[in-house]
Amino acid sequence: MANIQNKRAFHDYSIEEKFEAGLVLRGWEVKSVRAGRAQINQSHIYIREGEVFLGNAHMTPADQVCTHETLETNRTRKLLMHRREIMKLIGKVERAGYTLVPLDMHFTRGRVKVTVALARGKREFEKRADQSKKEWKREQERIMKKDVRGQHRFD
Secondary structure, three states, rough: OOEEEEEHHHHHHHEEEEEEEEOOOOHHHHHHHHHEEOOOOOEOOOOEEEEEEEEOOOOOOOOOOOOOOOOOOOOOOEEEHHHHHOOOOHHHHHHHOOEEEEEEEEEEOOOOEEEEEEEEEEEEHHHHHHHHHHHHHHHHHHHHEEEHHOOOOOO
């Protein structure tokens, strides 16, 4: 089963809270997700009239697609969530300045789900600080690996 991820979200946003939402899809779209032919890197989530929607998610049709249906690869898809979760999201987005970001698309018990994150946008210096922390952590792992092997010498 495919697990489509939005790696860009972790770079551009600091994640505060996660929710899981169902996704209203057509048959060929489910087949595309199962085949791993979906992209959510450029997609966004918005709330309109008390309902949550996923926009700009691209799904490339799978090989065996029905011919009697028009295929819209970038159509807006509705997300299914509980009313109290939607109200909580509305409050945070409108009052606290958060953004809704899709993190990944996966299967749970045969149904396609989207992990929705309540996130705050990172500024440029925060992105640089995170990048330097990641590089330092990698360097520490290299040093520890060499030290365990007995190859590391302190000069």
